[in-house]
Amino acid sequence: MDPVTGLTIFVLAVLVGFEIITKIPPTLHTPLMSGSNAISGITLVGALLAGEGYIGSTLAFVAVVMATINVVGGFFVTHRMLGMFRKKD
Amino acid sequence: MAQVFPPLCLAANEASMKDMLDEVSSLAPQSAWINLAYLLAAVLFVLGIKGMTHPRTAVRGNLTGSVGMLVAVVVTMVKVGGASGLALALVGLAVGGGIGGYLAVQVQMTQMPQLVAMFNGFGGGASVLVAGAELLRAATLPAVGLVAAAASGLIGAVTFWGSLVACGKLQELELFRKPLRFFGQQIASAALFLVSLLLAAWIVSGSEWAYLLLVCVASVLGVLLVTPIGGADMPVVIALLNSYSGLAAAATGFVIGNNVLIIAGSLVGASGLILTQVMCKAMNRSLMHVLFGVLEAAEGSPDADDVYEGKVKSTTAEEVGMLLDGCQRVVIVPGYGMAVAQAQHAVHDLASQLEAAGTTVEYAIHPVAGRMPGHMNVLLAEADVPYEQLKEMDAINPTLAQCDVAIVIGANDVVNPVARTDPTSPIAGMPIIDVDKARTVVVIKRSLSPGFAGIPNPLFAADNCLMLFGDGKQVMLDLVAAVKEN
Numbered sequence: 001m002d003p004v005t006g007l008t009i010f011v012l013a014v015l016v017g018f019e020i021i022t023k024i025p026p027t028l029h030t031p032l033m034s035g036s037n038a039i040s041g042i043t044l045v046g047a048l049l050a051g052e053g054y055i056g057s058t059l060a061f062v063a064v065v066m067a068t069i070n071v072v073g074g075f076f077v078t079h080r081m082l083g084m085f086r087k088k089d
Numbered sequence: 090m091a092q093v094f095p096p097l098c099l100a101a102n103e104a105s106m107k108d109m110l111d112e113v114s115s116l117a118p119q120s121a122w123i124n125l126a127y128l129l130a131a132v133l134f135v136l137g138i139k140g141m142t143h144p145r146t147a148v149r150g151n152l153t154g155s156v157g158m159l160v161a162v163v164v165t166m167v168k169v170g171g172a173s174g175l176a177l178a179l180v181g182l183a184v185g186g187g188i189g190g191y192l193a194v195q196v197q198m199t200q201m202p203q204l205v206a207m208f209n210g211f212g213g214g215a216s217v218l219v220a221g222a223e224l225l226r227a228a229t230l231p232a233v234g235l236v237a238a239a240a241s242g243l244i245g246a247v248t249f250w251g252s253l254v255a256c257g258k259l260q261e262l263e264l265f266r267k268p269l270r271f272f273g274q275q276i277a278s279a280a281l282f283l284v285s286l287l288l289a290a291w292i293v294s295g296s297e298w299a300y301l302l303l304v305c306v307a308s309v310l311g312v313l314l315v316t317p318i319g320g321a322d323m324p325v326v327i328a329l330l331n332s333y334s335g336l337a338a339a340a341t342g343f344v345i346g347n348n349v350l351i352i353a354g355s356l357v358g359a360s361g362l363i364l365t366q367v368m369c370k371a372m373n374r375s376l377m378h379v380l381f382g383v384l385e386a387a388e389g390s391p392d393a394d395d396v397y398e399g400k401v402k403s404t405t406a407e408e409v410g411m412l413l414d415g416c417q418r419v420v421i422v423p424g425y426g427m428a429v430a431q432a433q434h435a436v437h438d439l440a441s442q443l444e445a446a447g448t449t450v451e452y453a454i455h456p457v458a459g460r461m462p463g464h465m466n467v468l469l470a471e472a473d474v475p476y477e478q479l480k481e482m483d484a485i486n487p488t489l490a491q492c493d494v495a496i497v498i499g500a501n502d503v504v505n506p507v508a509r510t511d512p513t514s515p516i517a518g519m520p521i522i523d524v525d526k527a528r529t530v531v532v533i534k535r536s537l538s539p540g541f542a543g544i545p546n547p548l549f550a551a552d553n554c555l556m557l558f559g560d561g562k563q564v565m566l567d568l569v570a571a572v573k574e575n
Contacts, residue, residue, distance in 0.1 A: 003233040006343050006351060013352040016135060017359025023142045026456060026481055029364060029463025030201060032141050033331050035151050036360045037208050039134050040331075042158065042353035043216045043338040045127075046345050048165045048178050050222040059225070061181050063218035066211040068185025069192070074208050075155040076193035081201070082151055084470040085144040087477070 031081045038074025041067045126164040127349035133157025134353050138360070144476050161349055198471045199428050202461040206256040206327055209334045213248025216241050216337035217304055223344050224297045230344070232293060237343030239289035242300055243307045245337040250311030252330050258315070259323060259460060265316070274317060281310040314380065320460075321502075321541035325368045325379045327461045332361025364462045371456035371482075373508075373519035393545040397537055400550035404557050406564060409531050410571025412555075416493040418449045420485065422522050423465055424458055426499020426534070430561030433472035436498065439565055440474070442572045451478050453485045453495075453522045455503040486523050495527035499561050501540030506548055516542045530554045533564050 024032050044067035051060025134157045140150015162182075169175060189208075196204045220241035224230065230238065258265040288303040318326055335357025342350025369376050413419065421440065427433060440450040452474065458465035466479050489495065497504055500522075508519040524530050525548050532549060535558065539545060548554055557564055 003231075003343075006233070006346070006348075009348055009351050010339060010343075010355050013131075013355040014359045017138075017356040018363065020135070020139050020142070021360045021363045024138075025142070026367070026454070026463055027466040027476055027479055028141050028144060028147055029367075030205075030459075030461055030467045031147060031151070031463070032138070032360065033328070033364065033462060034201070034205050034208070035141065035154060036138060036357045037205055037212065037331060037334065039137070039154055039158070039353050040209075040212045040335045040338045040357040041215070042134075042161060042350050043212060043219055043341050044158075045161050045165045045347060046219040046223075046338075046341045046350055047181075047215055048162070048169055049345060049347075050219045050226070051174075052222075052226040056222045056225045057177065059218045059222040061177055063215040063222070064178060064181030065185040065188075066218070067215035068182050069189035070185075070208045070212040070215065071158055071189065072186040073189030073193045073204070075151060075158070076190055077196060077201070077204060078151045079148065080193065081198070081467050081470070082144070082148045084198075084467065084473075085147070085476050086470070086473065087145075087475055 027085075031078050034074050034081065035078040038071050038078065041070035041074060043067050044071055123164050123168050124348070126160055127347070130157040130161035130164075131349050131352040133160065134356060138356060198468050200260075201464060201467060202323065202327055202459075203256045203259040205461060206252045206259060206330060209327075209330045210249045210252030210256065212334040213245040213252065213330075213337050215245075216334075216341045217245035217249065219341050220245070220344050221300060221304070224292075224300050230297075234344050234346075235293045235297075236289070237340045238300065239292045239303060241337055241340035241344055242303050243285050243289060244333050244340060246304045246307035247311035247314065248330055248333040248337055250308045251315040251326075251333075254312055254315040255318075255323065255326050255330060258318075258320065274313060278310060278313050281306055281313065285310065318379065319541065321457070322372070322374075322379045324457050324459070324461050324464075325365055325372070325374075325376070328361055328364035328368050329376070330361075332358050332365060335359075335361055367456060368462055371520060373516070393537065393539070396545040396547050397550050401537065402555050404531070404555040406557065406567035406571045409555070409557060409568060410575055412529060412531070413443060413448070413494060413568075413572055414446075414575040416443070416448045418451070418492050419443055420451050420453050420489065420492045420495045420524070420527065422453045422455075422495060422497045422500055422504060422524055423469065424455075424498065424500025424503060425460060425465075426501075427561050428459070428465075428468050428499070430499060432498065432561035432565045433468055433474075435562055435565035435569060437469075437472045437474050438569050439572065440478075442569055446572075446575075451480050451485065453482065453489075453524075454479055455482050455500070455520075455522055458500065458503060482520060482522055489523050489526045492527040493529065495524040495530045496533065497524055497530060498533040498565070501534070501546055502542045502544075504548055505540075505542070505544070505546045506551075507544065507546070514542075514544060516544070524548070525551055525553070528553065531557055533557045533559070533561055535560065 047063035047067050051057040137150045137154025140146045220238040288299050291299040335354045339351050339354025454465050504524045506525045507514045508516045508521045
C-alpha cells in the first residue's frame with residue numbers, strides 16, 4: 001500500500017472519530033470504551049492473515065486467541081451494560 | 090502487463106501463459122471484493138460508534154459494530170482459505186471467544202474497569218504478535234512497514250503490560266496495593282523510551298531481530314509507567330490505554346497494508362484520546378501531571394481538627410426522614426464509596442419512595458465519580474435508575490441553589506468547596522458539584538476521613554450540612570424505612 005494513501009486514511013479516520021465521539025454523552029462513556037475496545041480487536045484480521053513457519057504460526061495463533069477475547073468479550077459486555085440503560089416508565 | 094508477458098513468451102508457451110492470466114484476472118476481482126467488504130466493515134464501525142450518541146440507539150450501535158467485525162473476520166477467513174490454516178484459525182477463534190464470552194458474562198459492574206483494562210491489554214498484545222509474525226515472514230517489508238512494525242511493537246507492549254498492571258491495581262491485588270515509586274523513576278522511564286526509539290531506528294535500518302529487544306524494553310516501560318499512578322487517576326490511565334490499543338491496531342494496519350485496521354484503530358485511538366482529555370479536565374490535571382507528577386497533600390493545608398472541631402453536626406436517619414418529608418427537589422450525589430458499600434439498589438429504593446411522595450429526584454454525576462469514564466452511570470443503570478435522572482455536573486450545578494436536600498453518599502473530594510476557594514489546595518480549580526449551595530446537605534459517610542486528595546473537607550463543618558455516619562447501605566435502608574413511616 002502506498003504510505004501516503006495509508007496516512008490519508010489514518011488522518012481522515014481520526015478526524016471522523018473526533019467528530020462522532022465528542023457528541024457521545026458521559027452517561028455512555030463506559031459502554032463507548034468497552035465497545036470501541038472491541039473494535040480495536042480488529043487486529044484479529046491481521047492475526048488471521050499472519051503466520052508462516054512454526055514460530056510465525058504460533059505467534060499468529062496466540063494473537064488470534066488474544067484478539068478474539070478482546071472482540072467477543074468487548075461486544076458482549078457492552079451489550080450487557082447497554083441493556084441496563086432504561087427509560088423512566 | 091505487456092512488459093511482464095511479452096508476446097514472444099506468449100507464443101512460445103501459450104497454454105501455461107493463458108492459465109497464469111486466468112489466475113491473475115480471477116485474483117484481481119476477488120481482492121477487490123475483499124477490500125469492498127473491508128470498507129463495509131469500516132462503515133459499520135463508524136455507524137456503530139455513532140449509535141452510541143444516545144442510550145436509545147446504543148444497543149443497535151453496538152450490534153452494528155459487531156456485525157462489522159463479523160464481516161471483516163468472515164471475509165478474512167475466505168481470503169486465507171486452505172483447510173489447515175482455517176482449522177487452526179477456527180480453534181483460536183473458539184478458544185478466544187469462549188474466554189471472552191465467559192469473562193463478559195460473569196463480570197460484576199463494579200469490576201468493569203478491570204475487565205476493560207484487561208481486554209485493552211489483549212488487543213495491544215495481539216498487535217505486538219501480529220507485527221512480530223509479519224517481520225518473521227517478510228524479510229523485505231518496505232520502510233513504512235518496518236516503521237509501523239516498530240510502532241506496533243512499542244505501543245502494543247506498553248499497552249499490554251500497562252493494562253495488566255492497571256487491572257491488578259483496580260482488582261486491588263496485594264502486589265499493587267500501594268503506588269510503587271522509586272527515586273529516578275521518571276528518568277528511568279524517559280531513558281527506556283529513548284532506548285525504544287533507538288531500537289526502532291535499528292529495526293528500520295534492517296535489523297529485524299531488534300524487534301524482540303524493543304518489545305522487552307517497551308514491556309518494562311509499560312510496567313514502569315503505570316505502577317506509580319494512584320487509584321484516583323485510574324480513569325485517565327484506562328482511557329489512555331484504550332487509545333493506545335487503537336493506535337497499536339492502526340500501526341499493525343500499516344504493517345500488513347490493511348485499511349480496515351487503520352480505520353478502526355484510528356477511530357479507537359481518537360475515542361480514547363477524547364476520553365483521556367475529558368477525565369483530565371474533570372480532575373483539573375494535565376496528562377503529563379497524571380503520568381509523571383505526584384499528587385501530594387499540600388503543605389500548609391489546614392489541619393482536620395481545626396476545620397471540623399465543634400462544627401460538625403451529626404444526625405440520624407429518622408431526622409433526615411423528616412427533613413425529606415415534603416421536599417420538592419432532592420439531588421443525590423453518588424461517589425465510588427456508594428458502589429463499594431453496594432448501596433445503589435437501596436439508593437434507588439429511597440428515590441422511588443420520594444418520587445411516590447411527589448418529590449423530584451435527580452442524580453448529580455461527577456465525571457470521575459467511578460473508576461473509569463461513565464462508570465457511575467452504569468452502576469446506577471444496573472440498579473434500574475432511569476437514565477433521564479442522571480445529570481451531568483455542568484447541567485446540574487446552576488440549579489443546586491433550588492435544591493431542598495442534597496444527599497452525598499460515598500463521595501468526598503468531588504464535593505469539596507476548597508477546590509473553588511483555596512488556590513493553594515491540591516485540588517484547586519478541580520470542577521466540583523456545588524452541593525454546598527443546596528438548602529441542606531446530608532453527607533453519608535463512615536467517618537470524617539479524607540478522600541484521595543488527603544485533605545479535610547470544610548463542607549462537613551458548614552452550617553447547612555448534616556453528617557449521617559455509617560455504612561452506606563445500612564444508612565440507606567434506615568432512610569427508606571424512615572421515609573416510609575412519614
